[in-house]
Structure formats: C-alpha cells, structure tokens
Amino acid sequence: MKRLLSSITDGKGFDIALVAFPLGYLFLMSGLPLLYNVVMSFQEVDMFSLGSFWRPFVGLKNYRDLFAQPETLPILYNTGIFVAASIAGQFLLGFGLALFFWTNFPGASWLRGLFLVSWVMPGLVVGAIWNWILSGDFGVLNFLLRETGIIDGNIFWRSDPNFSLWAVIIANIWLGMAFNMILLSVGLSAIPKDLYEAAELDGANAFQRFWTITLPMMRSTIGAIISLGLIFTLQQFDLFAAITSGGPNNSSNVTQYWAWDLSFRQYDFAKGATISVIMIVFVMFASVVYVRSTRHEVRG
Amino acid sequence: MTLQIELSGVNKYYGAFHALKNIDLAIEKGSFVALVGPSGCGKSTLLRSLAGLESISTGDLRIAGDLMNSVPPRKRDVAMVFQTYALYPHMTVEQNLTYSLRIRGASKAEMKKAAAEVAATTGLSALLGRYPRELSGGQRQRVAMSRAIIRNPKAFLFDEPLSNLDAALRVHMRKEIRMLHDRLGATSVYVTHDQIEAMTMADHVVVMRDGIIEQQGRPLDLYDRPANKFVAGFIGSPAMNFIPATVGADGLSLVTHVGEPQTIVLDRALDPGRTVTAGLRPEHLHAVDAGQGTFRFPVGIVETTGSATYISTATAPEITIVDTARRSIRAGDVVELSIRPSDVHVFDADTGIRL
Numbered sequence: 001m002k003r004l005l006s007s008i009t010d011g012k013g014f015d016i017a018l019v020a021f022p023l024g025y026l027f028l029m030s031g032l033p034l035l036y037n038v039v040m041s042f043q044e045v046d047m048f049s050l051g052s053f054w055r056p057f058v059g060l061k062n063y064r065d066l067f068a069q070p071e072t073l074p075i076l077y078n079t080g081i082f083v084a085a086s087i088a089g090q091f092l093l094g095f096g097l098a099l100f101f102w103t104n105f106p107g108a109s110w111l112r113g114l115f116l117v118s119w120v121m122p123g124l125v126v127g128a129i130w131n132w133i134l135s136g137d138f139g140v141l142n143f144l145l146r147e148t149g150i151i152d153g154n155i156f157w158r159s160d161p162n163f164s165l166w167a168v169i170i171a172n173i174w175l176g177m178a179f180n181m182i183l184l185s186v187g188l189s190a191i192p193k194d195l196y197e198a199a200e201l202d203g204a205n206a207f208q209r210f211w212t213i214t215l216p217m218m219r220s221t222i223g224a225i226i227s228l229g230l231i232f233t234l235q236q237f238d239l240f241a242a243i244t245s246g247g248p249n250n251s252s253n254v255t256q257y258w259a260w261d262l263s264f265r266q267y268d269f270a271k272g273a274t275i276s277v278i279m280i281v282f283v284m285f286a287s288v289v290y291v292r293s294t295r296h297e298v299r300g
Numbered sequence: 301m302t303l304q305i306e307l308s309g310v311n312k313y314y315g316a317f318h319a320l321k322n323i324d325l326a327i328e329k330g331s332f333v334a335l336v337g338p339s340g341c342g343k344s345t346l347l348r349s350l351a352g353l354e355s356i357s358t359g360d361l362r363i364a365g366d367l368m369n370s371v372p373p374r375k376r377d378v379a380m381v382f383q384t385y386a387l388y389p390h391m392t393v394e395q396n397l398t399y400s401l402r403i404r405g406a407s408k409a410e411m412k413k414a415a416a417e418v419a420a421t422t423g424l425s426a427l428l429g430r431y432p433r434e435l436s437g438g439q440r441q442r443v444a445m446s447r448a449i450i451r452n453p454k455a456f457l458f459d460e461p462l463s464n465l466d467a468a469l470r471v472h473m474r475k476e477i478r479m480l481h482d483r484l485g486a487t488s489v490y491v492t493h494d495q496i497e498a499m500t501m502a503d504h505v506v507v508m509r510d511g512i513i514e515q516q517g518r519p520l521d522l523y524d525r526p527a528n529k530f531v532a533g534f535i536g537s538p539a540m541n542f543i544p545a546t547v548g549a550d551g552l553s554l555v556t557h558v559g560e561p562q563t564i565v566l567d568r569a570l571d572p573g574r575t576v577t578a579g580l581r582p583e584h585l586h587a588v589d590a591g592q593g594t595f596r597f598p599v600g601i602v603e604t605t606g607s608a609t610y611i612s613t614a615t616a617p618e619i620t621i622v623d624t625a626r627r628s629i630r631a632g633d634v635v636e637l638s639i640r641p642s643d644v645h646v647f648d649a650d651t652g653i654r655l
Contacts, residue, residue, distance in 0.1 A: 194386040197353050202400035202451070203374045212399070216390040 034280070040273040047267055062274040071250050078165055079234075079254040082172075086236075087229040089173035091222075094180025101181070102188050112185065115178040123175065127242020130171040134158055134243070161251035164244045168252055171239050176232060180225055187221030188214070223293025230286040234279055255279055303362075304329040304487040305350060305455060310359035312345055312511075319345045321511040323359070327455075327489065327504070332481050334502035335491045337534070342511040347457050347491045352376050364454050379448030380457040383464065385440045387432040393419075393443050394428040400451050418450045422480075438469050445477070449484065456481070458490040462497065474501055495535050499523070507531050529577060529652035532645055538582045538610070541619045544649065545578040547571060554578050554646070558615045562595035567641035570655060577652070579645030582622040585637050587611065587629060593636030602631055611635060 007013035036053075041062055043055040066072055101112045118126070133141050136156035145151045157167040191214065199209045215222075237256055240246055246253035246261065253261075255275050263272030305327040312320035320342050327333050335343040348354040349361065352373035361368045368376055388396050395402075397418060398411040406414075419425045422442045432440055441461060448456055458477070462470045478501050481488050492498055498505045499519045506516040507530075515527040526532035532540050545554040551569045555561050556578065564578060587593075600614035611621040611629060621637065629635055646655045 192384070192386065194382050194384055195388060197351075197373070198380070198382060198386040198388075198447075199399070200353070200373045201351055201376075201378065201380050202447075203403045204399075205374060208403055212403075213388065219390075 037273045037276050038280075040270060041277045043270060045269040045273075050269065058270075062270045066271055066274050071253070075250060075253045075255060075258050078250075078252065079256075081165060082169055082236075082254050083230060083233045085166075085169045086172045086176065086233045087226060089169070090176040090180045090229055091226060093173065093177045094225075095184050097177065097181040098184035098188055101185060112181070115181060117178075118175055119178040119182075121175075123236070123238025124242050126171060126175050127239045130167070130174070130239075131158070131243055134167050134170075158244050159248055161248055164248060164252035168239050168243050171243060172233065172236055175236075175239070176229065179232075180229070183225050183228075184218070184221060187218045190221075191217045220293045224290055227286040227290035227293065231283055231290075234283055234286075302329045303327065304331075304364055305489070306360070306362040308360045310346075310349070310361060311357050312342075312349060312354065313357045319511050320349070320356070323513060325506065325513065325516070327487060329487055330485050331503045332478065332488045332490065332501060333504045333506060334498035335489065335506045335508060336493065336495055336498040337508035337514075339493060340510075341508040343491045343493075343506075343508050344459060345511075346508070347380075347459055347489060350455070350489060351378055351380050351457055377451075377453050378455045378457055379451050379453040380459065381441075381444045381448055381461045383460045385432075385444040385461075385464075387440055387443055387447075389432050391431075392428065393424060393430050393432070393435070396432070396443055397424075397428075397447050397450050399447070414450055418446045421483075422446045422449070437465050438473065441465065441473060445480065449480070454487065456486050456488040458488065460492055461490075462492075463494075470497075477501065496537060499535065505535075507534060525654070526579075526645065527654055529579065529647045532579045532647070532654075536581055536583075538620050538622065540645070541580045541582060541585075542617065542647075543578045543580065543619065545576055545646075547574045547576060549573070554644070556595065558617065558619070559597065564595065564639065564644055565641045566644055566646070570646065575649040576655060577647045577649050579647060580619070580639060581643065581645075582610075582620040584639055584643040585619075585621040586639065587621060587623045587625070587627050587635050588638050590636055593638045596634050596636045599629055599631055599633045599635050602629055 008017060039053075040055075042057060042059060044058045044061075045055055049055045097112075097115065101108045133139055134157040136142065136154050136159070139157070141157070142151070142154045146154070155163055157163045195213055195217070196209055199213050204212060234256060237260065240252065240254065240257040244252040246257045250258075256279065259272045259275040259279070261272075262268045262275065303326050305325070307323050307325040310320055310323040310325075311318070323346060325346075335346060337343050345354055349356050350363075352368070352371065356369060363376060363378065388399065391399065394412075394415045397415045398406070401411045401414060415428060416425070419428055422445060424439070424442055424446055427435065427439060427443075432443065435443065441464075444461070461477070462473055465473060474497060477488075477490075480486075490498070490501060499522075502519060504516065505519050505522055507514045507522065509530055515522060515531045522531060522535050526535060529542065533542065544557045545564070546557070547553075547570045548555050548563065549572050551572045552566050554564045554566060554576065556564060564580075570576070597613040597615055597619060599611055600618065601612040603610040603612075607624070609623045609626065609629070611623055613619040613621070613635070614631075621635065623629070647653060648655055
C-alpha cells in the first residue's frame, strides 16, 4: 500500500495519473457523445424515445432513407464545393499574404497582427457584416462590381440559388484567411535564411528558389494547414445561420447545417446523427493526414 | 599574375554604421586568401559583399575583370561554403551536389556523372543517397565543399567553415581544404577568426579590425614584421607580450617598466627617452642559466604540456614565456631571460605603430 502511494507522488503512478485525467475528460466529453451519436444513427428515434438509450434497432435504415431523399446528393455536392473552394481560397490568399509580410517592410508585423481581427470575431458577427456587404440592393460588393463594369445588374447574392453558396464561401474565405496566413508565416520563418543564400549563389532565381526551397520545406506545414482547413470548414455553421440559413431551397445547404436543421428543427434526430456519422468519417481522414504531416517534419 | 578579385575603395554603410572603410584588396588567380580578425571586424561583410549577398555602398568590385557592383549573386559565378553548411535538408547528398546543375537545366546523365566525379574526390561516394540529417558534421562539411566544387566557379568563398567542428577534425579539414584548393587551382577567400587557420592555410593573410585592413601580406611577413600592435597581438599563439618601456640614453636599448627597470638591447637606433611599447613573443624569450641572461622576472605560474612549458611571470602586466628545454622552473623562482635583439618589436606607445 505504501509503495502504491509513493509511486503516485514519485514514479509511474504519477505519470499514469497525469495521463488519466485528460484521457478521462476526453472520453467523457468527446468519446461518449461520439459513440452515442453513432449508436443513434442505427436506431429509430422520435420525441418520445429521446429520453431512453434502449431504442428500437433499425440497422442501416436511416442511411438508406437518407440517400433516398432528393436533397441529399445536392447537399453533399454543396458541401464538397464549400470545402474545396473555402480551403483553396483561404490557403492561396493566406499564402500570398504570408509571403507578402515575409518581405518585412516597415510595419509588417503590426499589420500582420491586425489581420488576426477577422479570426477573433465570432462567425455570427462576421455573417452580419457580410450580409450588408453582400446585400443585393445597397451592398458594397455589388457597388464595386457594377462601378468597375464587371456586372451590369445587381446580383442578389443571398437569394439567388446560383450565388447563395458562394456568398457563404466568400465570407468563409475572409474568416479563415488570417489563420492560414499566421500558420504559413510561422512555417516560412522556420526556413533558414542561408538556404536561400546558398540557392541564390547556386544560380536559382526567385521563382526557382520558391519552387525548390520554399515549397518543399513547407510541405509539412501545408499538409497540416489543409487538413486543419478541412476540419474548420466542416465545422462552419455560424455563417450559414447568419447569411443564408441554407436556402433558398437548399441551394446553399451543407451537411453540418443540415444535420442541425434535421435534429433540432425537424426533430428527426436519427437522420441528423446519420449525417454526423458520415462527416465523422471525413474528419477522421483529415485528422490522420494532419497527425502524419506534423510528424514528418523535415528540419536541418 | 592575373587578378581574380579586385576591390578598390570599397565602403559599406548600414545606416550610420560604417562597416567597411575604404577597402583595397587584390586577389591573384589561384591564391588562397584568409580574412582574419575579431568578431565584428567586417570580414564576413566583406566576404558576403564578394558573393553579392550584401551590396557595397561605394567603390568598385571586380571579379575576373568584370565590374560586379550590381550583378546579382546568381550571376557572379562564385561559390560559398557557409558556416552552417546550408545544405538543403529535403534533398539527398546527390541532389544537394547537383542543385546548381539542375537549375541550369543539365541532363540527368550529366548530373549523375558530375556528382559521381566530385563525390569520388571528396570521399562521399558511399553517401550520395543519404539526407543531410543522416550525416556527421565532417561529412556535411564535405558535402558543402563538394557542392561548391561541382560548379567550377571563379572563386570559392569560405565563411568560417570549420567553426562547428571539433578540434581534431578542424586540423584535419584544414589540410584537406588546402589540398583541394591546390589540386583545383582555385581562387579561395577564407574568413576565419582563428589566426592559426589563417596562418597555416593562406598564401596571403588580411588582418581586419573595425572595418579597416590593418595589414595584409604573406603569413610569415605578418609574424615577423607586424605593422602595429594590434596585428602583433593578433598573429601568433600564445599572444605577444607587451611591456611599457623607454628608449635608453644611447638609443640602442630599452629600459622596461615592469618591476625593477631592466635593459633590453636593440639592433637599431631609436630616439633616446621616447616612451614605447616593447613586443616580445613568448617563443622568442629564452630561459637561461643564472648570470647568462639580460633580464629576470619572478615566476608566477608554470604550466607543462610535455612539448612545451608555459611560464607566466608574477608581474603586472604578466609576461608569458614558452620554454621547450624542460627546465626545472617552479613558481616563486626567478627566471633569467635572454632575447635576440632582432626579435624585439617596438611600437609607439600612443599610436601602436611599429617603430
């Protein structure tokens, strides 16, 4: 008994205790709800059976029903577009900004800090601001496009089914760009300066240096940021709630918003859980990529 | 001899800071030049200016006769070996070596052949497939040099390349670099803060301090006839002893002001009564039997290394003597010394200029 006690204050017992607390917390707060969600996707759930865990098991019926619904495939397609366009926009603009601030002109670090404002703001607030910018009649975006001659008539970003998804994508790119920029800036500054000098003396011009030094040295950072981007865009809910509410006619609806809509507005908990399970698979895939890319750091 | 690198009136300013002051330097084709000096003396700035990594503010820089002032580094055709080696961590040794060829658009076969040839001369043949992180310090050093050699550049620039190696390897690589230089018939500029490296490797040593060239010349000329007190103290190990003294009434001797006044004979005449600093190299001071020396000091510390005995006197300033004769001298003894008149250096007490 004494040995057991002393091992807790000094030895293996202490290590186990240190690990046990966060693991217990993770299991309780993340693991259990996740499992509960998976179980629910195989059950028949309604308002009356919501309180009990032992509900009728229906196998894959929820999944079959879900894919029989006409809106499912368009919404999955929307989700794909939303994720791909958001990540591409956030990454490319973020990388561009990171490279821009990397030149270290006077005030660069101060300005870079200012960019973080977008990341600090709540999604709902960002959504409200973009509602004004995107507004069809008096929005500043339409004004700019019209004055520069790119469009002739106003685009009703939020109510036109051809543009509604893109309205949210534009706002989401703005929201995530700063985060991309900061992580990529860190990656850029971790590349030793003398590598560039060596490459310069070896005859490489600026483009060749970027292609043969910067990009390969940034591989793990880029892998990490794209998988984080996938996770964050699949989580993006506030902007949909604030800008389009998934409409009109599901033209801007995505899985994460639909799951909430089904569960908590239509009270079809089983289907909401089913969609969540499908999303879990995607996020797990992204997590594996993230963990692997941060593990394979190439340094000196 | 043709000049490979030529600097005339080169100045470099960082804002108000004057980093290089009116540098004139001519480097002959095929010579090995060492830039040496304490940290912050401008030697690295000078080297980086040759490479084009720093721009010079005024003056002319010519490489192989062409004005290079505003030519970007990649068009100067000089190769640099960095202190940190600056190997590309994401490339294998072979890819590191052939990077410059790949940039120039050489064919795969061409690159493979060139890499194999260079690797054979630097002993890297077995390591071509490895990544830099899998190499030892000495091997990385070799890769860095091979990467320079493969280009057959107009000049090799070395920026303290041996400072990250341990002492034994440093001595070994010193010889290896010099042998490579001779075999390639290359022109090399070598920056170091270690005067031993400069003396042993170079044909021509440039001693710098605070952005100016204090003295340049062949290593032994610098050792035998240092132009001023700074160069005298910098070149040679252990460092030269400096003793305050006055020129005697006959003008052919010095009266030292360390402890009791004592007399050192000179081989040339100076103004009688002038206040000077006498410079005596530790290896030129010979401990002799009682009655045979010209001056004597109480002994403070005796350190024996086997090959030589380092005797430090109990005086202020302390005087160091290197004795190779294994005399039984102990702390507290009085050591009697002699020095050849031609080995006595005399510097002006105020300006430090050689007299």
